[in-house]
Amino acid sequence: MPVLKEMIDVITMKSDRPVRRLVGYYLIVALVVAVLAYFFPIQIARIAAKGLGDVPEGPTVLTDALSSSPTASVSFGPGSLFDVALTTVMILIGALVLILPVTWVYMSARPSGGQHNQNVVQTLIFLPIVVAGIVFIVQNSLALAFSLAGVVGAVRFRTTLRDSRDLVYVFLSIVVGFSAGVQSLAVGAVISIFFNFVLILTWHYDYGRNMLMPTASAQWSRPLQALASPTGDHQIPDRDLILSLTPANAAALADRFSRVQKAVGSKKKKPRFDAILTVTTDKVPEAQVQIEEVLEAMTKRWSLDEIVTNTGKPSEIYYLTRLKKSVPRDLLLTAIHENAEGLIASADIETGAVEEDDKGKKDKTDGVKA
Amino acid sequence: MTSRRWLVLLLCAMPFVAACDDTPKARAAELQKLAAARKDSLARRIAAAAATPDKAIPLAMWIMPPLLREISGLALTSRGTVLTHDDNSGRVSEIDPKTGILVKSFSLLGNQKEDFEAITIAGNEIYLLASDGKLFKFREGADGQQVSFMMFDTGLGKLCEFESLAYQADSTRLLMACKRSLGESAPKDLIIYRLPLPLKRESITAIQVPLHDVIGSNLWKNFRPSDMTIDPFTKNIVIIASHEKGLVVLTPDGDVVRSEPLPGDHQQAEGVAITNDSLLVISDEANVKPAAITLYKWRPQ
Numbered sequence: 001m002p003v004l005k006e007m008i009d010v011i012t013m014k015s016d017r018p019v020r021r022l023v024g025y026y027l028i029v030a031l032v033v034a035v036l037a038y039f040f041p042i043q044i045a046r047i048a049a050k051g052l053g054d055v056p057e058g059p060t061v062l063t064d065a066l067s068s069s070p071t072a073s074v075s076f077g078p079g080s081l082f083d084v085a086l087t088t089v090m091i092l093i094g095a096l097v098l099i100l101p102v103t104w105v106y107m108s109a110r111p112s113g114g115q116h117n118q119n120v121v122q123t124l125i126f127l128p129i130v131v132a133g134i135v136f137i138v139q140n141s142l143a144l145a146f147s148l149a150g151v152v153g154a155v156r157f158r159t160t161l162r163d164s165r166d167l168v169y170v171f172l173s174i175v176v177g178f179s180a181g182v183q184s185l186a187v188g189a190v191i192s193i194f195f196n197f198v199l200i201l202t203w204h205y206d207y208g209r210n211m212l213m214p215t216a217s218a219q220w221s222r223p224l225q226a227l228a229s230p231t232g233d234h235q236i237p238d239r240d241l242i243l244s245l246t247p248a249n250a251a252a253l254a255d256r257f258s259r260v261q262k263a264v265g266s267k268k269k270k271p272r273f274d275a276i277l278t279v280t281t282d283k284v285p286e287a288q289v290q291i292e293e294v295l296e297a298m299t300k301r302w303s304l305d306e307i308v309t310n311t312g313k314p315s316e317i318y319y320l321t322r323l324k325k326s327v328p329r330d331l332l333l334t335a336i337h338e339n340a341e342g343l344i345a346s347a348d349i350e351t352g353a354v355e356e357d358d359k360g361k362k363d364k365t366d367g368v369k370a
Numbered sequence: 371m372t373s374r375r376w377l378v379l380l381l382c383a384m385p386f387v388a389a390c391d392d393t394p395k396a397r398a399a400e401l402q403k404l405a406a407a408r409k410d411s412l413a414r415r416i417a418a419a420a421a422t423p424d425k426a427i428p429l430a431m432w433i434m435p436p437l438l439r440e441i442s443g444l445a446l447t448s449r450g451t452v453l454t455h456d457d458n459s460g461r462v463s464e465i466d467p468k469t470g471i472l473v474k475s476f477s478l479l480g481n482q483k484e485d486f487e488a489i490t491i492a493g494n495e496i497y498l499l500a501s502d503g504k505l506f507k508f509r510e511g512a513d514g515q516q517v518s519f520m521m522f523d524t525g526l527g528k529l530c531e532f533e534s535l536a537y538q539a540d541s542t543r544l545l546m547a548c549k550r551s552l553g554e555s556a557p558k559d560l561i562i563y564r565l566p567l568p569l570k571r572e573s574i575t576a577i578q579v580p581l582h583d584v585i586g587s588n589l590w591k592n593f594r595p596s597d598m599t600i601d602p603f604t605k606n607i608v609i610i611a612s613h614e615k616g617l618v619v620l621t622p623d624g625d626v627v628r629s630e631p632l633p634g635d636h637q638q639a640e641g642v643a644i645t646n647d648s649l650l651v652i653s654d655e656a657n658v659k660p661a662a663i664t665l666y667k668w669r670p671q
Binding site for chain 2 (some may be wrong): 060061062063064065066368
């Protein structure tokens with residue numbers, strides 16, 4: 001494995017970007033396959049596309065059903081012992097070569113803070129090998145297929161997976177195993193390569209986050225709003241808090257609330273901040289300079305809250321801001337995009353509850369006037 | 371650094387490993403050696419069979435590879451090999467029946483899927499018959515090649531289901547025996563359609579052989595041909611029936627010469643051919659037993 005890592009490093013110029021490293025790996029595999037195909041064209045064709053049914057094989061020695069003498073046994077050709085052994089080894093290695101990058105993608109492309117399941121990783125490695133073996137044995141034999149279905153059914157795969165996406169990896173693992181088993185590794189290769197890149201890109205762009213739904217932070221804020229209800233009718237009674245919090249938890253929360261209070265400002269004054277600006281970028285320092293220029297010019301006040309550095313996908317910068325009434329949210333976003341053009345991947349502003357309340361009051365007033 | 375050395379060593383060793391691999395030349399030499407050994411073995415078995423002429427002893431039985439598990443018709447080539455095909459695909463394979471070597475396979479352009487039932491050779495052209503009476507005409511292809519073809523619908527599919535096809539060189543006619551008549555009032559007799567070449571619907575004629583003549587002294591209730599061929603010695607028509615496990619020999623005019631049970635034990639005999647050196651070749655589709663072709667000594671009379 002160190003050799004492989006070194007070779008990938010050479011090809012990707014030590015880049016730590018997953019897409020580049022994946023491309024590097026597949027280039028190495030393609031090179032090795034090309035070399036092997038040059039020296040062993042028949043064997044490679046047999047495992048890469050035999051299942052598709054159009055690979056000429058040259059003369060094939062048929063099994064003699066009458067003769068029991070060893071001379072009549074098949075000494076070479078697709079049915080020979082050597083060929084069966086060689087083909088089996090090659091399809092198993094092929095399955096392993098195809099599934100390795102899938103496990104890397106599985107381990108890397110986790111949601112922020114999510115941990116991969118080591119059992120799943122190992123299953124992904126073992127499953128195609130076993131499936132390939134099963135399919136290779138079962139091929140064209142209905143009787144064997146039923147027998148093996150019975151045997152495999154007896155030791156069912158019943159692990160409950162934590163993340164439903166893990167199941168997709170398991171399915172891919174089965175696909176790779178099948179493709180190896182039916183000696184059509186080319187199909188398995190295309191599917192797994194495509195799968196890997198789609199998955200990496202989906203993870204990279206955080207695809208699937210529903211823009212119409214409240215953000216994670218907004219969902220978190222709901223219980224807090226209930227806790228700090230401005231009307232005083234606390235929806236969460238103190239007795240519940242007393243039972244649910246330990247002294248350590250209560251102290252930590254109190255500490256956190258005091259920090260939040262400092263940021264929010266003192267009572268009877270308007271909140272210090274009413275919006276969160278989230279920017280994703282690959283070039284944090286450069287983007288920061290450009291964004292802060294705009295914030296300085298177009299907001300009442302701002303404060304850098306946090307920078308979350310990611311590997312393989314853009315880092316995130318969070319700013320607390322107080323928007324000017326004369327500067328609408330969209331105008332600010334446009335200005336940020338223009339000033340930091342080419343430096344940022346995305347920018348978004350979430351307005352807080354205070355602003356929404358103000359807006360609600362204003363709408364009410366307008367209604368009275370009308 | 372050590373790992374790099376291993377990698378370099380591996381790359382250097384690769385050509386030597388490849389050199390040890392069986393080259394096409396070495397494979398061909400080994401193939402010839404095996405073919406010679408099998409021919410010797412067959413000659414010994416033929417001699418042994420000649421000593422007991424009343425017994426139908428199999429001289430050879432070659433187990434088919436997976437792609438021919440639904441082997442159907444057989445047709446003898448001028449080289450002494452037989453062409454055969456899978457029931458569901460237009461993939462034709464050439465087998466040397468004396469050595470049990472699958473020489474090559476080629477297929478119809480676009481990997482045609484039909485219910486192919488029989489094959490025959492007429493001069494330079496090969497005909498594949500589908501069960502609905504369609505004939506596919508094409509030339510022999512090289513190993514792995516896809517060959518272009520012409521399809522001719524005989525129109526007989528409305529009358530019969532077909533499984534057998536043979537070429538009568540003397541009269542340049544294709545023969546197609548009806549396996550099952552589709553009309554309710556259709557006769558139960560054995561009907562053989564004759565299609566003079568070049569194919570034209572209007573020139574198709576038929577001969578009808580009374581069923582009781584075909585059955586003769588056998589206990590069959592019917593006779594549903596699964597393949598037929600022409601005896602190269604007598605020019606008689608030899609028909610086999612899988613269901614009845616029977617063999618019938620007719621003169622070119624349709625008179626029954628003999629009808630008898632098939633030699634050996636055949637689960638599903640789908641193809642028949644007779645070689646110029648008196649070998650009866652019968653192909654069996656996989657059915658309990660694996661697909662195979664079996665050789666017997668052919669006795670024309």
